[in-house]
Amino acid sequence: MNAATTPTPRLAIKGMRKVYPAVIANDGVDLTVMPGEIHAVVGENGAGKSTLMKAIYGVIRPDEGEIRWEGEHVNITSPGQARELGIGMVFQHFSLFETLTVAQNVALALPGKFDLAGLSRRIIEVSERYGLPIDPRRLVHALSVGERQRVEIIRCLLQNPRLLILDEPTSVLTPQAVRKLFETLRKLASEGCSILYISHKLDEIQELCHTATILRAGKVTGTCSPAQETPKTLARMMIGEDLPVIHHGEPAEGGEVRLRIDGLTQATGDPFGVNLRDIHLEVRSGEIVGIAGVSGNGQQELLKAISGEETLHDRRAVQMCGVPVGRLNPARRRSLGMCFVPEERLGRGAVPRLSLTENILLTAYRKGMLVSGMIRFGAARRFAEECIRRFDVKCGGPGSEAKSLSGGNLQKFIVGREIMQDPKLLVLAQPTWGVDVGAASFIRRSLLDLRNAGTAVLVISEELDELFEICDRLVVIAKGTLSPTKVTSETGVEEIGIWMSGMWPDSVVAGDTTHVA
Amino acid sequence: MWLKFEQRTEPSPLMSYLSPAIAVGLMLVSGMALFYVLGRNPFAGFKIFFLNPVKDWYGVSELLLKATPLMLCAVGLSVGFRANVWNIGAEGQFLMGALAAGGVALHFPDSTSPFLLPGMVLAGALGGMAWAAIPAWLRTRFNANEILTSLMLVYVAQLVVSWLVHGPWKDPEGFNFPQTQMFQAKALLPVLVEGNRVNVALFIGMGALLIAWVFMNRSFLGFQMKVAGQAENAGRYAGFSSKRTIWLGMLAGGALAGIAGMSEVAGPVGQITEHISPGYGFAAMIVAFVGRLTPIGIFFSSLLLALLYVGGEQVQQHMQLPSAISNVFQGMLLFFLLASDVFINFRLRRLARRQ
Numbered sequence: 070m071n072a073a074t075t076p077t078p079r080l081a082i083k084g085m086r087k088v089y090p091a092v093i094a095n096d097g098v099d100l101t102v103m104p105g106e107i108h109a110v111v112g113e114n115g116a117g118k119s120t121l122m123k124a125i126y127g128v129i130r131p132d133e134g135e136i137r138w139e140g141e142h143v144n145i146t147s148p149g150q151a152r153e154l155g156i157g158m159v160f161q162h163f164s165l166f167e168t169l170t171v172a173q174n175v176a177l178a179l180p181g182k183f184d185l186a187g188l189s190r191r192i193i194e195v196s197e198r199y200g201l202p203i204d205p206r207r208l209v210h211a212l213s214v215g216e217r218q219r220v221e222i223i224r225c226l227l228q229n230p231r232l233l234i235l236d237e238p239t240s241v242l243t244p245q246a247v248r249k250l251f252e253t254l255r256k257l258a259s260e261g262c263s264i265l266y267i268s269h270k271l272d273e274i275q276e277l278c279h280t281a282t283i284l285r286a287g288k289v290t291g292t293c294s295p296a297q298e299t300p301k302t303l304a305r306m307m308i309g310e311d312l313p314v315i316h317h318g319e320p321a322e323g324g325e326v327r328l329r330i331d332g333l334t335q336a337t338g339d340p341f342g343v344n345l346r347d348i349h350l351e352v353r354s355g356e357i358v359g360i361a362g363v364s365g366n367g368q369q370e371l372l373k374a375i376s377g378e379e380t381l382h383d384r385r386a387v388q389m390c391g392v393p394v395g396r397l398n399p400a401r402r403r404s405l406g407m408c409f410v411p412e413e414r415l416g417r418g419a420v421p422r423l424s425l426t427e428n429i430l431l432t433a434y435r436k437g438m439l440v441s442g443m444i445r446f447g448a449a450r451r452f453a454e455e456c457i458r459r460f461d462v463k464c465g466g467p468g469s470e471a472k473s474l475s476g477g478n479l480q481k482f483i484v485g486r487e488i489m490q491d492p493k494l495l496v497l498a499q500p501t502w503g504v505d506v507g508a509a510s511f512i513r514r515s516l517l518d519l520r521n522a523g524t525a526v527l528v529i530s531e532e533l534d535e536l537f538e539i540c541d542r543l544v545v546i547a548k549g550t551l552s553p554t555k556v557t558s559e560t561g562v563e564e565i566g567i568w569m570s571g572m573w574p575d576s577v578v579a580g581d582t583t584h585v586a
Numbered sequence: 587m588w589l590k591f592e593q594r595t596e597p598s599p600l601m602s603y604l605s606p607a608i609a610v611g612l613m614l615v616s617g618m619a620l621f622y623v624l625g626r627n628p629f630a631g632f633k634i635f636f637l638n639p640v641k642d643w644y645g646v647s648e649l650l651l652k653a654t655p656l657m658l659c660a661v662g663l664s665v666g667f668r669a670n671v672w673n674i675g676a677e678g679q680f681l682m683g684a685l686a687a688g689g690v691a692l693h694f695p696d697s698t699s700p701f702l703l704p705g706m707v708l709a710g711a712l713g714g715m716a717w718a719a720i721p722a723w724l725r726t727r728f729n730a731n732e733i734l735t736s737l738m739l740v741y742v743a744q745l746v747v748s749w750l751v752h753g754p755w756k757d758p759e760g761f762n763f764p765q766t767q768m769f770q771a772k773a774l775l776p777v778l779v780e781g782n783r784v785n786v787a788l789f790i791g792m793g794a795l796l797i798a799w800v801f802m803n804r805s806f807l808g809f810q811m812k813v814a815g816q817a818e819n820a821g822r823y824a825g826f827s828s829k830r831t832i833w834l835g836m837l838a839g840g841a842l843a844g845i846a847g848m849s850e851v852a853g854p855v856g857q858i859t860e861h862i863s864p865g866y867g868f869a870a871m872i873v874a875f876v877g878r879l880t881p882i883g884i885f886f887s888s889l890l891l892a893l894l895y896v897g898g899e900q901v902q903q904h905m906q907l908p909s910a911i912s913n914v915f916q917g918m919l920l921f922f923l924l925a926s927d928v929f930i931n932f933r934l935r936r937l938a939r940r941q
Contacts, residue, residue, distance in 0.1 A: 376823070377825060378822050378823060398825045398827065399822070399823065399824060399825030400824065400825025400826065400827075401825065402825070403825060409823070411823055413819070416817045416819050416820060417817070417819040417820050417822075417823045418820070418823065419820065420813055420816050420817040420820045421816070421817065422816055423812075423813070423816065427809070430806075430809060431813065431820060431823075431824045432823075432824050434806060439806050442805055442806055442807065443804050443805055443806070444804055444805065444806055444809060
């Protein structure tokens with residue numbers, strides 16, 4: 070880049086405005102991205118980042134404002150047109166066809182004829198180069214969230230974009246894989262590709278991005294060079310106040326064992342699933358245990374074995390509060406005091422077309438909502454109102470349908486519903502996936518409160534920061550086996566990161582894992 | 587010109603209730619066009635088909651008589667349909683219920699017990715449930731598709747009826763007609779008004795609607811079935827038993843279809859013949875869907891389908907049209923309903939010329 074002549078920006082947006090019936094999503098937003106620049110867009114959920122990106126990608130039409138692409142005034146009316154211009158986007162909510170394979174999904178996004186064999190080779194090439202391992206023949210419905218995101222990233226990279234938009238891309242990667250991705254992104258940038266990087270992980274933004282534009286409530290509150298800021302000043306620009314600090318007291322000593330997994334071995338019925346091998350784990354009252362791991366290494370299978378959605382032959386393989394529950398269904402396990410927050414919110418954790426009140430009934434019915442088999446809707450509605458209030462769920466009220474809530478708000482609702490049942494054992498998968506920083510911090514604080522009150526908490530997450538922040542002990546899952554447990558303060562991101570590739574001492578899976586990132 | 591279906595972001599809840607009305611409207615228009623094509627005056631046809639049957643109290647009572655078994659079958663089916671349990675075999679369960687109830691009647695030809703009729707109702711319910719239990723068991727044990735098994739069992743049931751009335755249960759004094767003896771007076775459902783045929787089964791049907799409403803909207807079991815129908819994974823997550831859902835859905839349909847069968851043989855027919863049902867079990871599926879799987883809706887849609895039956899008979903008599911005309915109208919109604927329902931979730935879009 071020559072400093073003497075002013076280069077034409079790759080993308081320049083002036084006065085973008087988009088109004089939805091209930092909310093002004095973008096209010097006079099300006100954004101300039103230079104060629105080869107990695108530009109962060111930072112802001113809480115609902116700050117207007119997604120609306121801005123959708124306008125750039127042609128998914129929605131702005132009400133006002135102009136977009137210049139390499140100096141030319143453009144009117145982007147469809148994602149197809151955006152792709153023709155050279156804009157690629159990796160969505161936070163995946164746009165993949167579940168019944169098609171990875172290669173078929175990628176083929177659909179590419180212009181020209183289908184050549185699945187050739188495409189599969191290119192997918193493998195790109196996936197190896199960027200540390201995003203994926204088998205092109207697998208069906209998307211059998212992929213975990215993390216794996217789906219890899220498909221999205223690869224799909225964009227195959228189109229050689231000149232502007233790549235990434236929406237929270239690192240939340241499902243190991244630290245080593247994040248570093249690899251950063252290398253990739255830096256390489257892409259040095260080749261002249263511009264990158265719009267949406268994230269709430271301030272340390273990553275500081276490490277990676279040249280420039281950051283900060284959004285709050287639809288308006289730009291600042292543009293800065295992240296390297297010259299501290300996470301604290303960035304956070305203040307983002308949420309307008311300082312983030313509450315989480316105090317992590319000492320775990321209670323010698324609490325009773327609430328969950329014991331004792332030699333759990335389970336072959337999966339899913340051709341693309343992961344077999345669980347000889348898993349041992351104990352979670353005691355008053356502690357939070359975290360399971361780290363790259364998605365698709367047996368997390369889903371382990372969670373189903375714990376929740377009871379998949380029952381076991383060996384009734385002693387899973388024990389709750391001393392009771393062997395291997396053959397009990399989820400409802401029976403819940404009556405022993407288990408609560409569970411699954412990874413998928415709509416369709417599993419909540420029924421999309423039912424009201425929030427009815428979604429409370431789904432699991433919280435034991436809390437005085439039934440009288441001889443009949444529903445007391447009043448009690449359920451009061452519970453829903455309380456949950457909405459305590460967990461600050463933004464919605465139209467307890468009568469709103471679950472699917473009308475944003476992902477983050479629905480997550481708060483589901484976590485709230487499970488926490489409010491005073492569980493003896495709480496199991497959570499990806500508790501803060503897609504939730505904004507303020508709410509994520511609130512959820513984590515609630516989990517710590519619960520632990521301090523004596524609940525045993527098990528968290529399965531792909532976000533290492535989160536696990537290190539709240540967990541007393543950590544364990545890693547790779548290829549369906551569990552590593553030894555580590556007290557959180559006696560280990561670090563580096564060690565856990567290596568373990569996530571299956572390479573812990575005496576590991577039986579080291580060497581044969583394909584998930585090494 | 588290129589057309590494509592595009593998913594609507596917000597399906598209108600109002601349209602899901604208007605859709606049956608639109609379907610009825612389209613059925614009427616097409617029906618009148620059909621009369622015209624057949625060389626009949628469409629307005630006269632409309633009058634005979636839809637107005638003649640309800641022009642006097644006797645007509646209304648006949649309408650209620652025909653609506654009763656439809657109502658019973660449909661409300662039972664809707665319990666399962668709401669939970670994605672697709673019992674297509676209500677016709678067979680209807681016949682088995684009729685056989686079981688008729689068997690009780692024929693076994694006690696001289697009984698004067700006040701328990702005879704309740705016993706027949708119970709036998710009818712059990713007969714229907716037994717027949718519905720077969721596909722339920724096949725589904726829960728072997729994961730066999732209940733749509734196929736329940737439908738195939740309809741034909742088995744028809745053959746069983748045929749065998750009984752040609753063989754062991756044939757009336758020895760019936761001049762070799764394939765039918766049983768007429769039931770004795772104590773085994774017949776009392777009529778509501780002297781001179782009409784509508785009987786107390788109407789109250790059983792109304793009671794079933796009421797109980798179904800409470801079950802679907804107030805009971806936790808009904809809630810679990812609703813969850814199973816809308817989001818199977820959420821049901822599994824919560825620990826609701828999918829086997830229980832299948833059993834409940836199938837048995838509710840079987841029991842009520844069986845009672846409907848009982849109400850026919852112990853009502854207007856008064857004996858078992860080869861033709862107890864003019865396809866009530868199948869028409870009940872249309873009733874259930876036109877009624878939006880809700881008890882209140884089913885009440886009205888069963889009257890509508892009953893009107894198609896009675897009206898069909900009227901045009902046979904007065905306009906010399908074939909008896910299949912009822913089925914044609916039923917078919918049109920279902921077709922238009924399904925077509926209208928598509929537009930609740932999708933819109934038709936004209937694509938711009940391809941670039």
